[in-house]
Amino acid sequence: MSLSTLIAPQIPFLRRYARALRGQQEAGDAFVVATLEALLAEPQDFPHDLGPRVGLYKVFHRIWASTHSDSYEPAASEPGGEASAPRRLGRLTPRSRQALLLTALEGFTVEEAATILDSSEDEINGLIADAIVEIERQDRTKVLIIEDEPIISADLEMIVKGLQHDVIGVARTRTEAVDAARRERPGLVLADIQLADGSSGIDAVTDILSSFDVPVIFITAFPERLLTGERPEPSFLITKPYQDDTVKAAIGQALFFRERVAG
Secondary structure, eight states, X not given: XXXXXXXXXXXXXXXXXXXXXXXXXXXXXXXXXXXXXXXXXXXGGSOGGGOHHHHHHHHHHHHHHHTTGGGOOOOTTSTTTTTOHHHHHTTSOHHHHHHHIIIIISOOOHHHHHHXXXXXXXXXXXXXXXXXXXXXXXXXXXXXXXXXXXXXXXXHHHHHHHTTOEEEEEESSHHHHHHHHHHHXXXXXXXXXXOTTSOBHHHHHHHHHTTOOOOEEEEESOGXXXXXXXXXXXXXXXXXXXOHHHHHHHHHHHHHHHHHHHO
16 A cells, blocks of 8 residues: 555544644644655655554654744734744643644544654653643633534533633524624634534634634534645634543633734
């Protein structure tokens, strides 16, 4: 089996991870492209002994580290690009974010995350604990939940409140979502894709973003459809069914970038 065939199923999820790390689709996708170009140039460097998924993420992190991305300062064309990044980046250490996202968002075991990050399992456990503490210390914000399934919306509401954020409403349709956002102006939106009346969570978010900027986390049973890299797509994406820690990690990362811009 060719290397391209081997890693192809993993590429959409690497996009999800890279976008979450960078807080932006374009920047995250650029790192995925750089990873694939490196493998195209030197396919013999792929660590086949680790398996396609762990191996691909390990190569990605080699590219990530080589660019010193964790001390990255955004260009003026990016939101918050003038001066806010260095101050905010210190609030949650980069390796802590990586360890948490690898395990909570991407579903790697601690052992696999340690392999990807060239670390020990003890260090990974410590980094995850540090990241969780930092997330719990984030500034309180207002959260709008766009979800038509009562059980899921109640679960999301519990998770959000457990992080000491305020739920300003649960919208079941596009119209309800837009109205709630215009009334309360949330600091974060959690959005399902398909809503009760056949309307789209994507359309609802598009309407909201036309009025003001706010970080959005999409929740869907079909993440591959929003991870093609071929059009504007979400920076933060959670797969249904989800774990509580997955939602917490995504919220923490989305708000990290919001606070970086605000700072």
